[in-house]
Structures are given as structure tokens and as C-alpha cells.
Amino acid sequence: MLRVSDNGRFLVHDDGRPFFFLGDTAWELFHRLNRPDADHYLENRAAKGFTVIQAVVLGELDGLNAPNANGDRPFPENDIDKPNEAYFAHVDYIVAKAASLGLYTGMLPTWGSHVGVNWAGANRKYLIDGDNARRYGRFLGRRYGHQPIIWILGGDRPGCGNEEIWTQLAEGLEDGDGGRGLMSYHPYGGNQSSLWFHDAAWLDFNMSQSGHNPTSTNYPMIQRDYRLKPVKPCMDAEPAYEYPANDMPEARPVDAFSVRIKGYWAVFSGAFGHTYGTHAIWQMYDAPHTPHWEVHLPWRQVLDLPGAGQMAMMKNLMLSRPFLTRIPDESLIRSGMAWGLEHVAITRDGAAGRCDATYIMAYFPKHCRVLLNAARIAGARLRVWWFNPRDGKAQRVGEMDNRGVMEFAPPTNGEKEDWVLVLDDERCSYPTPGTVTK
Numbered sequence: 001m002l003r004v005s006d007n008g009r010f011l012v013h014d015d016g017r018p019f020f021f022l023g024d025t026a027w028e029l030f031h032r033l034n035r036p037d038a039d040h041y042l043e044n045r046a047a048k049g050f051t052v053i054q055a056v057v058l059g060e061l062d063g064l065n066a067p068n069a070n071g072d073r074p075f076p077e078n079d080i081d082k083p084n085e086a087y088f089a090h091v092d093y094i095v096a097k098a099a100s101l102g103l104y105t106g107m108l109p110t111w112g113s114h115v116g117v118n119w120a121g122a123n124r125k126y127l128i129d130g131d132n133a134r135r136y137g138r139f140l141g142r143r144y145g146h147q148p149i150i151w152i153l154g155g156d157r158p159g160c161g162n163e164e165i166w167t168q169l170a171e172g173l174e175d176g177d178g179g180r181g182l183m184s185y186h187p188y189g190g191n192q193s194s195l196w197f198h199d200a201a202w203l204d205f206n207m208s209q210s211g212h213n214p215t216s217t218n219y220p221m222i223q224r225d226y227r228l229k230p231v232k233p234c235m236d237a238e239p240a241y242e243y244p245a246n247d248m249p250e251a252r253p254v255d256a257f258s259v260r261i262k263g264y265w266a267v268f269s270g271a272f273g274h275t276y277g278t279h280a281i282w283q284m285y286d287a288p289h290t291p292h293w294e295v296h297l298p299w300r301q302v303l304d305l306p307g308a309g310q311m312a313m314m315k316n317l318m319l320s321r322p323f324l325t326r327i328p329d330e331s332l333i334r335s336g337m338a339w340g341l342e343h344v345a346i347t348r349d350g351a352a353g354r355c356d357a358t359y360i361m362a363y364f365p366k367h368c369r370v371l372l373n374a375a376r377i378a379g380a381r382l383r384v385w386w387f388n389p390r391d392g393k394a395q396r397v398g399e400m401d402n403r404g405v406m407e408f409a410p411p412t413n414g415e416k417e418d419w420v421l422v423l424d425d426e427r428c429s430y431p432t433p434g435t436v437t438k
Contacts, residue, residue, distance in 0.1 A: 001148070002104070002182055004204055008231035010272045010324055011182065011205070018323040020315045021150075021235060021273025022051045023106055024308075025282045029055040030091050031062070032284035034069040038094045041281075044303045046101035049312030053098055054106035054186075054237070054275065056155060057091060057140070058114050061283060061292075064127060080132040083139065095147050104148045108186065109140055109169060112157025116165045133165045134172035141176020149177070152237075154186035156209070159196030170202035186237055194225050198232065205233035205272070210262065212240045212293075214254045219265040219345060226270035226328065233272040236262065241277040241293075242307040249294040257416040259307030260389050261341075263314050264363040264420070268345035270328045276311045278302050306390075313392035317420065317434045321359045325349040332360065334371040334405050344370055348377075358428050362421040363389075367413040372421075375404040379425035386411050387420040387433040394433040399426055 002019055005012045011019040024045050033041060045053060058064065058074060065073045072087040095105050115128045128136055151173050153166050170183055182204040185193035189211035197203045206225045210218035218236045225234035239262040240254045248255065263274045279285075279293040286298040318326075332346050344364055350357040357376045364370075374382060384397040395411065410419035422433045431437055 001180055002150070004182070004233060005324055007324070009233055009270070011233060012324070018319065019273075020051060020319055020323070021275075022049065022311060022315045023054050023237065023273065023275035024050050024052070025238060025241075025275060025277035026053050026055045026284070027108075027111075027282045028059050028061055028284045029053065030057060030094060031059050031066055031068050032286075032289070033094075035090075035093055037069070039097060041299070041303070042094070042098050042101055042103060046103055048308055049315060050103065050276075051315075052104045052106045052150060052273075052275075054108070054152060055094075056108040056111050058110040058127070060111040060113060060156070061289075064114055075127065078127060080127060080136045088143065092143070095144060095149070099148050104150050105144075106150045106152050107140070107144065108152045108155050109136065109173070110155060112155035112188075115155075115157070115169075116162035128165065128169065130165050130168065133168040134175070137169040137172020137174075138176040139172075141173040141181075143176075145177025145180050149181045151181045151183040152186050152207070153183065154193065154207075156186065156188050158188055158191065159185065159193070163196060166197070167200065167202065170200070174202065184237075189238075192221055192225055194228055194234075198228055199230075203232070205235070207235060207237035209238040210236050210240070211238070212252060212254070214240055214252055214258045215341060216240065216262075217265065217341070217343065218262050219269040219343060222266050222269040222271050223328070235271040235273050235275070236266045237275045238277065239263070239266070239275065241279050241282070242305050243279065243294075244297055244302055244305060247296050252294070255416075256305065256307040256310055256390075257418065260310055260314070260418060261365050263311055264365075264389065264418070265343065265345050267314065267318060268328060268347040268361065268363050270347075274311065274314070276308055278305055278308070310389060310392070313389060313434060316392065316436050317361075317387055319436045320431055320433055321361075321422075322349045327352055329376070332362075332373045332376060334373055342366055342368065344368070346372075350376065358425045359430065360421075360423040362408070364410045364419045364421065366418065367410050369407055369409040371405050371407050372423075373404065374402050374406050374423055377402060377423060377425050379427050381426035383424040383426045383430075385422040385424070385433050387422055389418050389420060392434050394422070396432070
């Protein structure tokens with residue numbers, strides 16, 4: 001199982017190994033896929049290097065009691081105390097299949113629209129309320145607590161007005177699984193779980209949803225959560241979703257570059273992981289369902305979009321260097337600092353303000369020249385690399401003297417040709433960036 005690292009910044013396995021949360025949003029997985037299709041989807045994601053599948057037990061589409069692919073409804077009588085065993089047996093199968101592939105299920109007990117008072121109006125009768133939230137949480141905790149589960153409350157809704165209901169649901173989950181599963185909250189677009197629950201005892205790490213605007217910047221959200229006390233891990237759990245190149249709407253031109261830039265910004269700014277998504281997959285679109293968000297291609301045809309593989313390359317890059325001592329450190333930039341879409345993000349290991357780093361990484365979303373204080377690395381000699389986020393390959397520049405403040409610029413200057421500069425203390429003999437040793 002997983003726990004929060006001793007420094008409060010990361011997730012680790014019980015034995016202390018770092019866990020990189022690389023999530024995929026598969027919100028409608030339990031509802032819309034049968035077992036062979038679920039197998040196909042999960043096997044694809046495991047092979048790509050994902051580690052968490054974010055899916056909702058009581059989903060958003062087709063109504064509260066929408067049947068799953070087998071025709072089974074979760075609560076045929078709209079009574080939380082009368083679950084349909086056939087429906088939950090299907091969830092059981094998918095969770096167990098994910099576990100067999102080494103995947104954690106980021107399980108949302110419900111989409112936020114089914115809880116308390118929210119945007120649908122106060123006169124509606126909600127399935128989950130202050131009377132039954134704890135019982136529902138206890139039911140799920142007992143049923144799935146033995147599996148590799150990360151509990152994610154919320155579901156694209158604000159916490160305000162329903163704080164007590166969400167707390168009761170969280171406490172029910174803890175009652176049911178004995179406190180084994182870590183827990184967070186998925187907020188609505190442009191917001192962060194910390195706005196309502198940072199001090200809650202049940203919230204183990206913060207989630208942001210930076211939203212689906214292709215020009216949005218998520219690093220200010222991560223920086224804000226990173227500075228909060230008490231210290232808790234943080235991440236962007238729903239950034240802009242990738243569209244296929246031949247099916248990209250003019251209103252939301254989100255391509256693999258948009259996916260990469262948000263991933264590197266978040267992780268280099270202090271996030272312990274990141275989530276990927278694409279619109280056909282979150283809704284598991286296929287005929288005869290109605291597509292949402294300008295989707296035209298069914299989910300099977302978008303499994304291999306470039307951004308999905310490139311997020312796994314980012315994960316491998318981060319794990320190829322010491323991970324649990326990593327910090328963001330924009331103070332290393334002495335000139336060339338930019339904000340907005342040209343922001344260069346910096347991460348390194350070591351303690352803030354000390355010259356004890358063994359590596360520095362800088363993400364360049366576009367070509368520019370930056371003066372970087374390499375003196376944070378104590379060694380007299382540097383090994384210099386350029387890591388290509390588009391193909392996961394690293395170019396070794398060679399070794400050079402550590403002259404303190406040094407100028408760097410990416411090796412190419414093409415459109416959407418982003419790069420990661422990697423500076424290593426030569427004495428450490430780290431592997432090629434992106435190469436994860438067992």
C-alpha cells in the first residue's frame with residue numbers, strides 16, 4: 001500500500017520506494033465498458049506506464065441510475081442501503097484486473113452531482129446526503145479496502161456547502177478500510193481541494209483541476225498548494241485533455257504539446273505526480289452514446305495519442321534521479337525568467353538555499369536563453385544533457401567545469417520543440433536521463 005513520505009511532499013510504497021502518480025481519467029470506466037473492453041483499456045494503460053486509473057462508481061453521464069454495460073443499475077430503488085450486487089461485482093472485476101496489472105484505482109465513490117446541495121438546485125433529492133454518506137463510505141471501504149485503492153472524493157464540484165457530507169463519507173471510508181487507503185478531493189475546474197479541506201484530517205494530499213483551456217497555466221496553483229502549512233503533497237488531477245491531431249476543435253486546440261507543458265510545469269513546480277486525459281476516454285465514447293466535448297472518434301481509436309506516452313516519459317525522467325529529496329527552485333534563474341506560456345520551470349534535489357544539489361532540471365517550453373546558477377550543485381564538474389520530452393531520448397552534451405552562473409539554451413528552435421536541461425554532479429554517475437534502473 002501507499003503512504004505519504006516522511007517529508008510530506010510525495011507518496012511512497014510501504015518499503016519507502018517513491019510512487020509517481022501518473023493518472024488517467026477514465027471516469028465512465030465502470031459504467032460503459034464490459035469486461036473484455038475494460039481489459040483492453042487497462043492493459044494499454046499499464047503497458048504505457050500509467051500507475052493510477054481515476055474512475056467513478058456513481059458517474060456523471062446517462063443519469064444517476066444509469067445501467068452499466070451489462071444492464072445492471074447501482075441502486076435500482078434509489079436507496080444507498082440496497083446496492084445491486086451485480087453492478088458492484090462488475091466494479092469488483094475491473095478493480096481486481098487493474099490490481100493484477102500493477103495499477104491503483106483512483107476510486108471516486110460518486111460524481112459530485114449526486115451529493116448534497118450543488119449546481120443542480122436545492123430542491124432536488126440527492127442520493128447521498130448527511131443521513132447516509134457515512135454508511136455508503138463504510139460499504140465501499142469494506143468492499144475495496146483490500147485492493148490497491150486511492151480514494152478521491154468530490155467529482156468536479158466545489159466543497160462549499162457540503163463539507164460535512166464529504167467529511168462523513170470520508171470517515172465512512174476510513175471505518176470500512178481501516179484507514180489503509182490514501183484520500184483526496186477532486187474539485188471543479190480552476191480550483192483546488194485545499195480551498196475547503198486542506199486542514200481536514202482525512203485529506204492526505206491536495207488535487208487541483210486546472211481545466212481545459214489550452215492556454216491555462218497550472219504552475220501557480222501548484223506553487224500555492226506547495227507553500228501551504230501543514231505540508232501535504234499536491235498535484236494537478238485534471239489538466240487540459242488531448243484531442244487527436246485530425247479531430248481538434250478550433251475552440252480548444254489541445255495537442256500533445258499542451259499536455260506536456262502542463263505536466264512539466266506541475267511536476268517541476270512541486271507536484272508529486274500528474275494526470276493525463278483525453279475526451280473520448282473519460283466518457284468511454286462509442287456508438288450509440290451521445291458524444292460530449294466535440295468528440296468524434298471512439299475511445300479505442302485514441303488510446304495511443306502521443307501525449308499519453310509522453311507523460312510516461314516524464315515519469316521515467318523524474319524517477320531516473322533522486323526523487324524524494326526533490327524541490328522546486330526558481331531562484332536558480334538569474335536572467336531569462338518568464339511567466340505565462342513561456343515560463344521556464346526548475347527542479348533540483350537538496351535543501352532550499354543550500355549548495356547541496358546533485359542535479360538540476362530546467363524545462364524550456366520554447367527556445368530562450370537563461371542564466372542559471374549551477375553553483376547549487378556542489379561538484380566542480382557537471383555532466384550536461386538535453387532531454388527531449390517528445391521522444392524520451394537524451395542527448396549528452398558532455399562534461400564541463402561548474403562555473404556557477406552559466407548560460408543555457410535548447411539545442412533546437414522549432415515550433416513546440418520543448419526541452420529539459422539536465423545538469424548532474426559528475427561524481428554521481430547518474431544514468432542517462434529517463435532511464436529508470438530497477
